[in-house]
Amino acid sequence: MATNAAQSQNAKPLRIAIAGLGTVGVGVIRLLATNHDLIAARAGRAIEVVAVSARERGKDRGVDIASYAWEDDMTALAARDDVDVVVELVGGSDGPALALSRAALGKGTGLVTANKAMIAHHGLELAEMAEEAAAPLKFEAAVAGGIPVVKGLREGTSANALTKVYGILNGTCNYILSAMEATGADFAETLAEAQGLGYAEADPTFDIEGIDAAHKLAILAAIGFGAKVDFAAVSTTGIVQVRAADIAQADALGFVIRLIAEADVKDEGGVPKLLQRVRPCLVAKDHPLANVDGPTNAVVAEGNFSGRLLFQGAGAGDGPTASAVVADLIDIARGFGKSGEVGAPFSMPVAQLQAFGAAEPGHRMERTYLRFTVNDRPGVLAEITAAMRDADVSIESLIQQGRANEGGEVLVAMVTHEGPEANVRRALELLDGSDSLTGEPLVLPILPN
Amino acid sequence: MATNAAQSQNAKPLRIAIAGLGTVGVGVIRLLATNHDLIAARAGRAIEVVAVSARERGKDRGVDIASYAWEDDMTALAARDDVDVVVELVGGSDGPALALSRAALGKGTGLVTANKAMIAHHGLELAEMAEEAAAPLKFEAAVAGGIPVVKGLREGTSANALTKVYGILNGTCNYILSAMEATGADFAETLAEAQGLGYAEADPTFDIEGIDAAHKLAILAAIGFGAKVDFAAVSTTGIVQVRAADIAQADALGFVIRLIAEADVKDEGGVPKLLQRVRPCLVAKDHPLANVDGPTNAVVAEGNFSGRLLFQGAGAGDGPTASAVVADLIDIARGFGKSGEVGAPFSMPVAQLQAFGAAEPGHRMERTYLRFTVNDRPGVLAEITAAMRDADVSIESLIQQGRANEGGEVLVAMVTHEGPEANVRRALELLDGSDSLTGEPLVLPILPN
Numbered sequence: 005m006a007t008n009a010a011q012s013q014n015a016k017p018l019r020i021a022i023a024g025l026g027t028v029g030v031g032v033i034r035l036l037a038t039n040h041d042l043i044a045a046r047a048g049r050a051i052e053v054v055a056v057s058a059r060e061r062g063k064d065r066g067v068d069i070a071s072y073a074w075e076d077d078m079t080a081l082a083a084r085d086d087v088d089v090v091v092e093l094v095g096g097s098d099g100p101a102l103a104l105s106r107a108a109l110g111k112g113t114g115l116v117t118a119n120k121a122m123i124a125h126h127g128l129e130l131a132e133m134a135e136e137a138a139a140p141l142k143f144e145a146a147v148a149g150g151i152p153v154v155k156g157l158r159e160g161t162s163a164n165a166l167t168k169v170y171g172i173l174n175g176t177c178n179y180i181l182s183a184m185e186a187t188g189a190d191f192a193e194t195l196a197e198a199q200g201l202g203y204a205e206a207d208p209t210f211d212i213e214g215i216d217a218a219h220k221l222a223i224l225a226a227i228g229f230g231a232k233v234d235f236a237a238v239s240t241t242g243i244v245q246v247r248a249a250d251i252a253q254a255d256a257l258g259f260v261i262r263l264i265a266e267a268d269v270k271d272e273g274g275v276p277k278l279l280q281r282v283r284p285c286l287v288a289k290d291h292p293l294a295n296v297d298g299p300t301n302a303v304v305a306e307g308n309f310s311g312r313l314l315f316q317g318a319g320a321g322d323g324p325t326a327s328a329v330v331a332d333l334i335d336i337a338r339g340f341g342k343s344g345e346v347g348a349p350f351s352m353p354v355a356q357l358q359a360f361g362a363a364e365p366g367h368r369m370e371r372t373y374l375r376f377t378v379n380d381r382p383g384v385l386a387e388i389t390a391a392m393r394d395a396d397v398s399i400e401s402l403i404q405q406g407r408a409n410e411g412g413e414v415l416v417a418m419v420t421h422e423g424p425e426a427n428v429r430r431a432l433e434l435l436d437g438s439d440s441l442t443g444e445p446l447v448l449p450i451l452p453n
Numbered sequence: 454m455a456t457n458a459a460q461s462q463n464a465k466p467l468r469i470a471i472a473g474l475g476t477v478g479v480g481v482i483r484l485l486a487t488n489h490d491l492i493a494a495r496a497g498r499a500i501e502v503v504a505v506s507a508r509e510r511g512k513d514r515g516v517d518i519a520s521y522a523w524e525d526d527m528t529a530l531a532a533r534d535d536v537d538v539v540v541e542l543v544g545g546s547d548g549p550a551l552a553l554s555r556a557a558l559g560k561g562t563g564l565v566t567a568n569k570a571m572i573a574h575h576g577l578e579l580a581e582m583a584e585e586a587a588a589p590l591k592f593e594a595a596v597a598g599g600i601p602v603v604k605g606l607r608e609g610t611s612a613n614a615l616t617k618v619y620g621i622l623n624g625t626c627n628y629i630l631s632a633m634e635a636t637g638a639d640f641a642e643t644l645a646e647a648q649g650l651g652y653a654e655a656d657p658t659f660d661i662e663g664i665d666a667a668h669k670l671a672i673l674a675a676i677g678f679g680a681k682v683d684f685a686a687v688s689t690t691g692i693v694q695v696r697a698a699d700i701a702q703a704d705a706l707g708f709v710i711r712l713i714a715e716a717d718v719k720d721e722g723g724v725p726k727l728l729q730r731v732r733p734c735l736v737a738k739d740h741p742l743a744n745v746d747g748p749t750n751a752v753v754a755e756g757n758f759s760g761r762l763l764f765q766g767a768g769a770g771d772g773p774t775a776s777a778v779v780a781d782l783i784d785i786a787r788g789f790g791k792s793g794e795v796g797a798p799f800s801m802p803v804a805q806l807q808a809f810g811a812a813e814p815g816h817r818m819e820r821t822y823l824r825f826t827v828n829d830r831p832g833v834l835a836e837i838t839a840a841m842r843d844a845d846v847s848i849e850s851l852i853q854q855g856r857a858n859e860g861g862e863v864l865v866a867m868v869t870h871e872g873p874e875a876n877v878r879r880a881l882e883l884l885d886g887s888d889s890l891t892g893e894p895l896v897l898p899i900l901p902n
Contacts, residue, residue: 045805161780309599309775314766327756328612334608
């Protein structure tokens with residue numbers, strides 16, 4: 005019988021086509037060139053780019069694409085008979101990326117993509133197509149950049165029923181929050197700096213509103229809990245409301261603030277429900293996620309046998325993302341997905357994924373950080389604490405800022421004892437419309453350690 | 454064409470035999486029972502225990518083994534025709550574990566093992582047998598318990614040339630060092646406590662001398678650098694010399710002390726050489742490994758495209774280890790290693806692994822913590838600092854403990870500027886035999902951030 009060594013010398017290269025030649029596409033070309041021999045040794049055969057497509061052919065990208073076939077219409081990449089795997093790096097949940105992906109899998113050509121939005125919205129359809137065609141579909145780069153966490157959940161923790169998956173999935177928000185922590189600057193100023201440094205996009209909405217993290221969470225939840233991808237059910241709160249003063253208060257209490265994406269499945273009245281939410285949280289300084297600074301991402305998976313596992317690394321950037329894309333290609337070159345045996349992209353076949361209803365977490369117990377901005381006048385504190393009492397929210401500690409700011413505004417921050425989330429919401433409803441409050445209160449749950 | 458879903462309903466179970474029914478073996482049986490349906494859905498077929506072997510048949514283990522075939526001679530498990538994969542959980546680098554493993558792979562039966570010593574000593578031979586037979590050989594549980602770091606390096610970082618792999622690979626040492634940190638107690642006392650709590654064995658030699666970590670490092674180095682496993686070349690220093698006073702000094706300087714296993718490949722005179730060493734190091738408190746406390750393990754892999762990746766979790770225990778064993782079984786059930794395509798256990802075929810010479814790290818630059826215990830009399834400090842000067846070691850900071858202890862002994866601790874490791878060794882040679890010193894000096898390198 006042929007050994008692996010013999011196979012690798014005789015084996016045909018894995019032929020790929022790349023759609024999209026932005027920083028990640030160019031990164032993939034660079035990586036395949038730089039580590040060519042190493043990859044061939046590990047994959048058992050070379051990985052060769054045969055064709056590319058992008059918006060502009062002549063643009064100088066710092067890499068020579070003259071030896072690759074060019075397609076003006078990227079969907080034509082899928083029609084080529086000399087392509088084993090299409091690498092989709094165009095982005096966007098629909099449009100050309102989706103058309104190309106459908107065309108590739110429809111023809112039985114493998115698909116590797118870094119497109120979190122497309123997988124969050126259309127992952128199930130694409131996975132079904134991949135199963136039908138026994139073609140590999142892989143998307144490691146769609147979640148947490150260079151961290152092999154899709155593989156980590158699909159294969160590393162595969163023996164476990166997971167109790168929880170959570171983490172820091174958006175590098176832009178994490179950069180902003182940890183920079184605010186380091187400098188004491190406020191959100192708007194720090195966002196502008198992050199944009200200048202390339203850590204935030206010109207239109208940062210998807211990042212700072214938590215939508216990007218929600219895309220990634222929906223993918224991880226599907227893999228981790230055997231759930232049908234359900235992006236629409238992710239409850240999402242961004243970081244725009246977080247002030248420098250909140251970070252200072254959190255620090256004084258022993259916490260940092262991080263945008264946390266979390267998912268779990270718990271029984272509600274005998275029916276398992278999927279919780280998926282993205283929200284800024286207070287994280288105790290001795291929690292592993294509290295030390296995740298800058299654009300770094302990290303994912304914690306808690307299994308019923310493995311215990312708590314942490315995967316951490318660069319969540320974005322051309323190098324790390326290319327690393328994830330090419331790891332997928334090496335898996336395919338090694339035989340992953342051959343005849344479909346090891347190919348279920350979401351860890352189990354689509355037909356076996358469950359459509360969980362969305363969890364109603366109101367009865368769940370948590371500690372909460374609450375911050376009010378109020379008018380500096382007598383009786384305000386009594387009004388707030390009465391609302392807490394009436395909603396059965398027990399206050400663990402309370403800080404009122406000594407002096408009003410220029411607008412005559414005072415900051416009141418408190419941490420509650422553990423209690424039902426719904427009670428805190430009720431307390432805020434009781435205070436809704438009060439002319440003591442000068443702005444929307446901020447509610448930050450405290451991540452359990 | 455059959456879809457995965459259809460396959461999973463029709464597929465035959467993966468039939469396994471377990472050798473060794475200690476805590477891990479029992480953990481595997483428990484895990485397979487507890488998560489049976491989930492595993493079948495993910496693996497595409499059930500995983501069924503058909504036969505077991507251990508020293509004592511009748512022992513009460515808390516699980517019912519009556520429905521499994523029993524073999525008094527564990528090697529007979531490999532001879533059975535109803536077994537697809539043998540799970541070796543006996544331990545020991547040679548003896549019955551090795552005989553069983555050879556018998557299984559020789560017959561073309563798959564092998565999953567948690568045996569770090571056997572893989573560190575005989576991994577290449579077993580991998581060659583696996584290649585010849587096109588049988589899967591997997592050993593995720595041999596390194597870092599439940600953390601999928603063998604997979605992480607073999608597949609997650611497969612696109613990268615690694616610049617460095619390092620981490621905390623021994624939970625016993627990490628438990629002792631972080632407990633000493635928390636309590637201020639000395640080594641012997643803390644070891645005794647760890648033994649009482651089950652974090653250290655009655656004979657702790659393999660752990661506290663760094664041999665266990667060296668086994669694991671040799672395996673990771675092989676996978677990460679495409680090296681022939683070379684356990685004999687690992688340079689190993691244990692933690693026995695670390696005193697409570699060292700931990701206190703390190704703390705004052707902004708560091709913690711951890712047993713660090715590290716490997717890299719660098720050119721020495723144009724020839725690539727493999728560095729493998731295990732030694733206690735000072736780790737800056739803002740380094741990800743400084744927050745790894747108790748019996749936790751963590752591995753950092755630095756790739757030329759991925760950047761720094763961290764894998765962290767429980768490094769031992771029946772649950773985490775069983776999680777890793779069964780993850781390997783699920784991979785095999787899914788088709789891993791079928792016809793040998795994706796099977797190279799060390800990431801590339803044995804014939805392509807390189808036999809690097811051992812690195813001579815003396816010229817490498819590092820900062821060092823040095824601690825001397827000296828007689829409390831005039832001139833001692835001058836003698837030490839003169840030796841440093843003569844060996845061209847530049848001192849960054851120096852602390853002399855104010856008062857002598859009961860034995861008239863004073864502690865002198867210093868941190869050097871970055872300089873060649875060999876210079877520090879030379880300084881110690883100059884001081885060798887000095888009657889000013891009351892004991893062996895302690896040298897702890899400072900891990901670069």
